[in-house]
Amino acid sequence: MTSSPPLRRTRGTGWLAAAAAAAGVVLVAVASLALGSDHLALAAVFERLLHPREDVGAIVWGSRVPRTVLGALVGACLGIAGAVMQGQTRNPLADPGLFGVSAGASLAVVVGVYTLHTTSPTLILVLALVGAIGASMLVFAVAALGRGLASPVPLAIAGTAISALFAAVTSFLVLSDQTTLAAYRVWVVGSLSGRRLDDLGVVLAFVALGLVLAIANIRALDSLSLGMEVARGLGESLLRARLIGLGTITLLTAASVAVTGPIGFVGLTAPHIARRMVGGRHARLVPMSAVVGAVVLLASDVIGRMIGGRAEVSVGVVLSVVGGIAFVAIVRHGRMAAL
């Protein structure tokens, strides 16, 4: 029910928001390093961080550092992708999962496990990446054959249709083979457990390119937020802006899905929270969405580790349960109209 914040507030509190965000990142990163099913003293964690040794060092460097780094990276990617997507479509519901990314990655993983009978993490990572990018290319191609990429509605419909088609084939393969089902049900919930720093190498190039495109897209996003007609009047090439935006979203979400499996709600909520902190200008909104995304993802991962004990609850499950409840609360309090 709150009215939208006055403009000057966003200008005055810019530094405050940045400081709060930095503090948030440090806090969740420390929590992510310190908390887990093996209870380690904070001092011990930091000592092993600087002087890796066996025993505790293995937990810190082998498990907690990778999941903290990867969690922050994936959260940031999803946050940026969400901000770009919401700027592109001006639709508060825009979620990066819309373009068939998750369904394409799922299908590729399932086909790979089904035909090659292997569940090697690196193979799954590469398959998911290829599947995600392939599926969104297909979605873009189908939408381009229809009304074109300029309008978001055909894109969303094409995404839904291709996702449904892929999901049908995925469930058929999963039903025909229990080994595939076993691998699939672990992958599809979205988890940071057992990820290694090496995973970073595979996706880093995609993330970097995605970031470059996101930065290139910032000015156009500001124009687009004034409406398509105004943007055209300001001399933006709509098609170019759209293509760069789609490229950003695809690369960043594909890299995220490849590392963790599909994780919802970060791309949806991080930009909303960031917008309340720094306002709607994309030069601030996009970086802040990255920070908020990282904080949200790491915090959810820590929560999942704490409530599950040895059998931790994966971050994807935490996010969809908590995120769904938070989303309903926001809708109920009527803030959706202000977004």
Add this chain to the structure above:
Amino acid sequence: MIAQLDARTGSRRRRGSRTATVTIAAAIAMLAAVVLGVAIGSTWLPLGDVVRALLGIADRTQEFILLTFRLPRVVCAVLVGACLGLAGALTQTFSRNPLATPDILGVTSGAAVGAVATIVIGGGTYAVGSSLLGFGIPAVATVFGLATAAFVYGLSWRGGVDSYRLILTGIGVTATLTGLTSYLLLQAQITQAAAAAHWLTGSLSGVSWTSVWPVLVVLVVVTPIAAAQSSALEVSGLGDDLSVGLGVALHRHRLIVIACAVVLTSAAVSASGPVDFVAFVTPQLAARLARRGRPPLAASALLGASLVVVADLVGRAALPWEVPVGIVTAIVGAPYLLWLISRHRSQERTS
């Protein structure tokens, strides 16, 4: 575009007769689908043999196959399809959104949590499990589906229900429930996870007469109620303000329509699991064939029934292994969505 104009300017009687023609054609299609569905299978049972078996003068094997396997399955497909088609027509009309399906109220995701929990938790001990699964899954799925819909409706109530808020609330609740379902799948033993995954795709294999009766009762009770709302639906399609002005008690009408859609969907899902796209495609198809803005109820139900019977037939007879009906309908439904996009373009070109 021309078709829409035509429908608008055309006299009411002409539209009415066209709807009647479409309804009759859909009924014939459904009968043909049923005859084929009963005939085709591991044993060929043509119409003559079926009639003889029903009269009790065929040989025992044929009678056994017909009454135990073929007939309950085809009848169940008819009922599930009719429920989904009708529920889809009601939802698309009241939300004035051709892309809306009954799933927006969270019925399916609620039923899924209930069914998967029953399989995973109840299936643990074999003896208890098997008796629980036969009766328990449909019962629990129904309860959870209805409870979820009531919950979503209640959550989006703020001195009235606005369909945008209803859809958003449904999305949030669905996300939470889907998270719970995948958590349950992850905790289950692999055989139970497989059973749950099978249920989640929507399948008619293993239905018996016990699964048929509840759906039949629901359809028989709900159809007249929905039909009684038909004229109010026609008016409410004009918009909230106008229909209040024309004397429609909007909230009560909307609640009845939503409740009908929810109960129908819930009955269908409890019998077969979620069968995708039927509730979305068949009302649209019916509306297009009848050249009307809103989907005609009877034709939607009949087309829904034909679609599910044929999809199930294709799923069990076209390939050497069985494909669940939910997969077949998704493979048919997704291209239909894509076709809608391409039509958009050709319309823009001509206009």
